[in-house]
Every structure is written in structure tokens, then in C-alpha cells.
Amino acid sequence: MAARFLLLYALLLALATAAASQGLAQEDVAKRLKEELSERNRENEMLESWNGDPCSPSTWEGFSCEPKDGVRVVVKLNFSSKNLQGQIPATIGNLTDLTEIDLQDNNFTGSIPVSFSALKHLRNLSVKCNPFLSNQLPDGFSTGVDFRHGACAAEEYHSSPAEEYQSPPGVASQRVIVIGGVAGGSLACTFALGFLFVCFNKRERRSPEKDCSSTTNPIFQECGIHNTTNPAVQQLSLKSIQTATGNFKRLIGEGGFGAVYRGILPHGQEVAVKVRSSSSTQGTREFNNELRLLSAVWHENLVPLIGYCCEKDQQILVYPFMSNGSLQDRLYGEASKRKVLDWPTRLSVCIGAARGLVYLHNFAGRCIIHRDIKSSNILMDHSMCGKVADFGFSKYAPQEGDSNPSMEVRGTAGYLDPEYYSTQVLSTRSDVFSFGVVLLEIVTGREPLDVKRPRDEWSLVEWAKPYIREYKIEEMVDPGIKGQYCSEAMWRVLEVALVCTEPFSTFRPSMEDVLRELEDALIIENNASEYMRSIESTGTLGSNRYLSIDRKMFTSGSARIEPTKGQLQTMPSLPR
Structure with missing residues (x-):
């Protein structure tokens, strides 16, 4: 003993x-x-x-x-x-x-x-x-x-x-820390355990080992979407970007960040190269923000990031080239870029952008707010698929426990949520407001803010609301699409635009609800077009001919616009 x-x-x-x-x-x-x-x-x-x-x-x-x-x-x-x-x-x-x-x-x-x-x-x-x-x-x-x-x-x-x-x-090369106490203690433990094992002839108990x-x-560990097919975001050399763009000769646009050039990568992919200018109002913070965000998210309705460059004081972002330009260019941009979009295409492009926003607002772990939704940031690829671009102002939705939350209001005049501007409280409904302005743009073909017009027409939102409430649709629709749309589908879009641009965010729908309504509107539009084509081919109107829709506004403000009794289809209410 x-x-x-x-x-x-x-x-x-x-x-x-x-x-x-x-x-x-x-x-x-x-x-x-x-x-x-x-x-x-x-x-x-x-x-x-x-x-x-x-x-x-x-x-x-x-x-x-x-x-x-x-x-x-x-x-x-x-x-x-x-x-x-x-x-x-x-x-x-x-x-x-x-x-x-x-x-x-x-x-x-x-x-x-x-x-x-x-x-x-x-x-x-x-x-x-x-x-x-x-x-x-x-x-x-x-x-x-x-x-x-x-x-x-x-x-x-x-x-x-x-x-x-x-x-x-970097820091100096690391020195190896050798501490004799650890080695001595470990040897002592090993010796004592081995000695006890011999003396008491007991087998050593070992915990089950996991797979190596x-x-x-x-x-x-990642905190983003799992099983994503996000392509690799590459670090590119300045020399390779200069070669791709012909030494920055093919200028295709300019924005707050800087000039945008068209280029071709060695494997043949066309790209848009965004180069920050020295006089840019957007700095390193916006560059890093977009770089980080687009490396974490991927969706078919978001413009992806191909690569970036930080070399010789240059800050460059490389994206796939969107061959059909921006929604703004196609609505009221330069005459050389303005190819009139028909109503179904306008609606389809906005549905694509809405899907991208729904993805951001439901991003795994913590939703992302774009903060700069506008028609110039909705781009169209070769197949006219709408994609959301420019994430320099994007940020995570505020949540409890955040330290030093930014109180700086960011956005673009004409699209900016008035509640966000006055209270500096940010939410996903700020994106909803901006998207509602875009919907008014595709209906009217007007800019969101135009000081060249009469004073009461400066703001698109304030100008359009009386027309919607008095259901004077023909007086506000873009002349380029007059007579080429289904009234029911148009009213659906106008109703969504009206409720999206409510002054108070609590009365606005979520982007999921907006997307659902727009998808229904496109179905109605496509069905109506198919029906009219069938009528034209047979030369008969039939018993279920397509009816134009009149609207009656029960109340103003955020109330729903309901179709009159007995008309084509009753619209489901937007959730509050």
C-alpha cells in the first residue's frame, strides 16, 4: 500500500x-x-x-x-x-x-x-x-x-x-518558443503513467479517436450560403487588366466610383473593368465593401465579381460585360443607347432584379441591404435577364449588439427612402421604396428626379401618385408602350409601386410580396398576349374575350386598388 x-x-x-x-x-x-x-x-x-x-x-x-x-x-x-x-x-x-x-x-x-x-x-x-x-x-x-x-x-x-x-x-519571421517546463512536465507525466501501468498491470484507457x-x-467555417456555385474571385495583375482593356482605351461609362472600360480576358470572356479615379467620391471603403460582399454572395440575378486588382495605388473591379446595358439607358438614357423596351420585357427585367433583392434580404445568417437600388444599377445580359449591380453602399441589416452602427445615410436622390433619410434608421424596406421608384420608371419612362420639368413634376413619385389614385393610367404611361400592354397587368404593377413608395416603412410590403405580385402580373400579361394572338389567328373574339380593366380607388394612400365587380381577376391583398 x-x-x-x-x-x-x-x-x-x-x-x-x-x-x-x-x-x-x-x-x-x-x-x-x-x-x-x-x-x-x-x-x-x-x-x-x-x-x-x-x-x-x-x-x-x-x-x-x-x-x-x-x-x-x-x-x-x-x-x-x-x-x-x-x-x-x-x-x-x-x-x-x-x-x-x-x-x-x-x-x-x-x-x-x-x-x-x-x-x-x-x-x-x-x-x-x-x-x-x-x-x-x-x-x-x-x-x-x-x-x-x-x-x-x-x-x-x-x-x-x-x-x-x-x-x-508582414511581421518579422516567427521565432520558435521552446519552454522547458512543458517538455519536462510532459515527460514526467508520461514516465509516471508508464510506471503505474507496469506496476498495476492495467491497460491504458484511451478515448475513441475520431477520423483523422x-x-x-x-x-x-463560412457564414454565407452553403453549396453555392459562386465562381472564384481572382486577384488580377495590373498588367493583365491593361492588356484586356487595350490600356484602358474602350471607355463605356462612368459612375461615382470611376470610369468603366470594356475588355476581353485571355480566354475570350468580355468584361467590364471599373477603375477608381483619384477624384472619386467613393473610396477604399466602398471598394473593400463591394469586394467582400461579392465574394460571399452569388445569385443569377446579381452581377458577379470576376476579379480585382490592388497594385500601384490602383483599385480595380472586374465584372462580366452586360451587353444590353442598364435599365436606365433603355428607358431615357442617351439616344444612341435607347432601344425601346416593350412592356413584357420591362416587367421581366424588374422581376429579375426583385429576385436578386429577395436573395440579399434573406441572405443566410444576416440579411444584406443594397442601399442604392436604381435603374442604372439594374443591368441586362445578352438574354435580357435583369441583374442587380453596384454594391459599394451595401451593408448588413442592423441588429442588436452591433457596435458603432453607421448613421451615415447613403443612396441616390429621387430613390432615397424619406423615412431612412429623416430617421437614419435603415431596414430592407428602404430597398423596397427605391424599387417602387424603379417600377414607376418602367411604367412612365420618366426619370425619378427631373428639375427641368415644372416644379410639381420634379419628383416622379409625387407626380405619379395622383394619376394612380384617379386611375388616369393612359395619361402617365410611357408613349413608347401605349396600347401594347394588358390593363390588368399594368394595374398590378402600379398598385405595387404605390404601396412600395409609402412614406412610412411599416406600410410597405416585403420584397417577397413584391416579387410575387410582379410574377402574377407577368403571367396575366403573357396569357393576355397569347389570347389576343389566338383571336387574331381565328378571326373571332369568342365568349371569353380579353377585357380592359377599370379601377376604383376606395381610399387614398396605402389602401389597395381593387378591380370593379365582375372583372377579369381579383388581386390578392399585399401583406402588411
């Missing part, structure tokens, strides 16, 4: 020595981590608050600790949205008990440190929202690792080795 007692005492002593050594190592590692981050992040509030042991007496900001073998160890790091830059510190790999690391929404450069391969317990590693972080994996990671990072606000950033962006100078692919390698 005495021998057993002495052996047990030796074991406990060895465990205590190892625990003390581990605590000392953890404090030293944390100190080194602070030094490395501080080299490129001076005056960072989080780093300045780090002092002493990261788990005692109180846990450092960004750290989570749990008890293990009698001491508290760091198990999680959450440095999300801390505005950190420079290379990811390799010292993190010495916090061997880590199970989760969240580094998203920062400006880290370089690649994932090799030391991370040693983190055997790491389950989740999130590096989203670091647009200049390479996707190169260190040796020791299996090919099955899901490496996705990009924008939350913002999915995949992939760069070819030949066109890799040169990151800013999940235990030895971290899982790179």
Missing part, C-alpha cells in the same frame, strides 16, 4: 508540475501574440487591454478559457471585426488547446500560418472578410478542407500563383 501511495503521489506531483508549466507557457505565448499583433496594429483598443495572464484573473477580450487539469487554458479566439491587419500571427499555433478561431472581417494578409497544422483540437477556423488573405494552405492540411473566405457584408477568394497580389510587408481528417485539420 505504501508503495502504491508513493507512486500515486509522484503522479500527482508530475501532473501539477506539467500544469504549472503549461500555465507559464500560455502566458508567454499570449504575450508574444500581443507583440506580433501590435507591430501592425498600434493603438488598437483590444490589444491595449491585454495584460498578464489571458485567463486569470479575468479573461482577455477576444479570448475564451476553460478549466483543464486544474488550470484555465485558452480554447477559443474571437478577433472578429477588430480591424486587425498584417499577417496572421504564427504564435497562435502554440495555443495548443484551441478549438475555435474567428478572424473574420479584418484585413489580414499573407496566408494561414504553418503552425496551425499543429492545432489538433481545432474544429472551426473562420477567415471570411479578409480580402487580401491568400487561400494557400500549409503542408499537413488534407485536400478535403473547406477553405472559403471573403466577405460577410460580405465567398471564395482564389488567386493564381502567376497573378498573386503582393501583400504589404477531422481531428488533425481545422474546418474553415
Whole structure:
């Protein structure tokens, strides 16, 4: 018994020595981590608050600790949205008990440190929202690792080795920290356990091991849509962009960000290259915002991002070329670009844009608000599919717990939600208001704000509402489509436009409801056209001939416009 007692005492002593050594190592590692981050992040509030042991007496900001073998160890790091830059510190790999690391929404450069391969317990590693972080994996990671990072606000950033962006100078090469206490403690524990095993002839109990692919390698966690087919967003060299655009000779437009040039990539794809000008009202924030967002989202009704360039003080974004231009150009743009769109096509383009907005407003994890919906930001590809573009002002919908929410109102005059402008409270219904203005544009062919007209016609919304309420449809419809539309379909669109542009957001529908109404309107329009063609081909009107629809407004404001009794179809109410 005495021998057993002495052996047990030796074991406990060895465990205590190892625990003390581990605590000392953890404090030293944390100190080194602070030094490395501080080299490129001076005056960072989080780093300045780090002092002493990261788990005692109180846990450092960004750290989570749990008890293990009698001491508290760091198990999680959450440095999300801390505005950190420079290379990811390799010292993190010495916090061997880590199970989760969240580094998203920062400006880290370089690649994932090799030391991370040693983190055997790491389950989740999130590096989203670091647009200049390479996707190169260190040796020791299996090919099955899901490496996705990009924008939350913002999915995949992939760069070819030949066109890799040169990151800013990183921190000094990492020094290996060797702590004798950890090694000594570990050897003592091993010796004591082995000695007990021999003395008591007991088999060592080991916990069941998981599959090596999940235990030895971290899982790179994403916060966006799963199973997306988002193509890779590439880092492109300035030289390759100059070659594609003929040294920026084919100018096709200009916007708040800068000039847009047409180009052709080596494999033949036509692209639109947006180059930020030195006098641009939109700066690096908008560039990074669009870069991050379009790397996280993908939908057939959003204009995707092909690549970007940050070289020699240039900020360049590359998109697929939309051969049919913008909705604005086709409604009232330059005469050379203005090819009149028929009513079904206008309606179809807006349905495409509405689908893109529904996707953004229901983005997994947290909805995205575009903040600059307008006809010039709705583009059409070769098949006249409507796609939403320009995400420089987009942001996540505010939610409880947000720190320092932006109070800056962004948007375009004529489309701007009056409630958002006056209260600075942002919601998805701000996009709904702007989209309602676009619907009025496709009906009337007028600009949302035109100070060249008489004073009472400056605002399209204020000019159109009396006509809608007095059901004077013929007096407001674009002359280019007069006599070429189904009255019922037109009234559906006008009703949606009216309720979308309500001054108070609580009276506006959601984009899902708007999309549903527009899809119904297009079905009615197409059915009416088919019926009229059948009448023309047979030369008869038949018993169910198509009727034009009159409307009666029961009340003004946000009330529904109901069809008169006995007419073609009763419209379902828009949810409030």
C-alpha cells in the first residue's frame, strides 16, 4: 500500500508540475501574440487591454478559457471585426488547446500560418472578410478542407500563383518558443503513467479517436450560403487588366466610383473593368465593401465579381460585360443607347432584379441591404435577364449588439427612402421604396428626379401618385408602350409601386410580396398576349374575350386598388 501511495503521489506531483508549466507557457505565448499583433496594429483598443495572464484573473477580450487539469487554458479566439491587419500571427499555433478561431472581417494578409497544422483540437477556423488573405494552405492540411473566405457584408477568394497580389510587408519571421517546463512536465507525466501501468498491470484507457481528417485539420467555417456555385474571385495583375482593356482605351461609362472600360480576358470572356479615379467620391471603403460582399454572395440575378486588382495605388473591379446595358439607358438614357423596351420585357427585367433583392434580404445568417437600388444599377445580359449591380453602399441589416452602427445615410436622390433619410434608421424596406421608384420608371419612362420639368413634376413619385389614385393610367404611361400592354397587368404593377413608395416603412410590403405580385402580373400579361394572338389567328373574339380593366380607388394612400365587380381577376391583398 505504501508503495502504491508513493507512486500515486509522484503522479500527482508530475501532473501539477506539467500544469504549472503549461500555465507559464500560455502566458508567454499570449504575450508574444500581443507583440506580433501590435507591430501592425498600434493603438488598437483590444490589444491595449491585454495584460498578464489571458485567463486569470479575468479573461482577455477576444479570448475564451476553460478549466483543464486544474488550470484555465485558452480554447477559443474571437478577433472578429477588430480591424486587425498584417499577417496572421504564427504564435497562435502554440495555443495548443484551441478549438475555435474567428478572424473574420479584418484585413489580414499573407496566408494561414504553418503552425496551425499543429492545432489538433481545432474544429472551426473562420477567415471570411479578409480580402487580401491568400487561400494557400500549409503542408499537413488534407485536400478535403473547406477553405472559403471573403466577405460577410460580405465567398471564395482564389488567386493564381502567376497573378498573386503582393501583400504589404508582414511581421518579422516567427521565432520558435521552446519552454522547458512543458517538455519536462510532459515527460514526467508520461514516465509516471508508464510506471503505474507496469506496476498495476492495467491497460491504458484511451478515448475513441475520431477520423483523422477531422481531428488533425481545422474546418474553415463560412457564414454565407452553403453549396453555392459562386465562381472564384481572382486577384488580377495590373498588367493583365491593361492588356484586356487595350490600356484602358474602350471607355463605356462612368459612375461615382470611376470610369468603366470594356475588355476581353485571355480566354475570350468580355468584361467590364471599373477603375477608381483619384477624384472619386467613393473610396477604399466602398471598394473593400463591394469586394467582400461579392465574394460571399452569388445569385443569377446579381452581377458577379470576376476579379480585382490592388497594385500601384490602383483599385480595380472586374465584372462580366452586360451587353444590353442598364435599365436606365433603355428607358431615357442617351439616344444612341435607347432601344425601346416593350412592356413584357420591362416587367421581366424588374422581376429579375426583385429576385436578386429577395436573395440579399434573406441572405443566410444576416440579411444584406443594397442601399442604392436604381435603374442604372439594374443591368441586362445578352438574354435580357435583369441583374442587380453596384454594391459599394451595401451593408448588413442592423441588429442588436452591433457596435458603432453607421448613421451615415447613403443612396441616390429621387430613390432615397424619406423615412431612412429623416430617421437614419435603415431596414430592407428602404430597398423596397427605391424599387417602387424603379417600377414607376418602367411604367412612365420618366426619370425619378427631373428639375427641368415644372416644379410639381420634379419628383416622379409625387407626380405619379395622383394619376394612380384617379386611375388616369393612359395619361402617365410611357408613349413608347401605349396600347401594347394588358390593363390588368399594368394595374398590378402600379398598385405595387404605390404601396412600395409609402412614406412610412411599416406600410410597405416585403420584397417577397413584391416579387410575387410582379410574377402574377407577368403571367396575366403573357396569357393576355397569347389570347389576343389566338383571336387574331381565328378571326373571332369568342365568349371569353380579353377585357380592359377599370379601377376604383376606395381610399387614398396605402389602401389597395381593387378591380370593379365582375372583372377579369381579383388581386390578392399585399401583406402588411
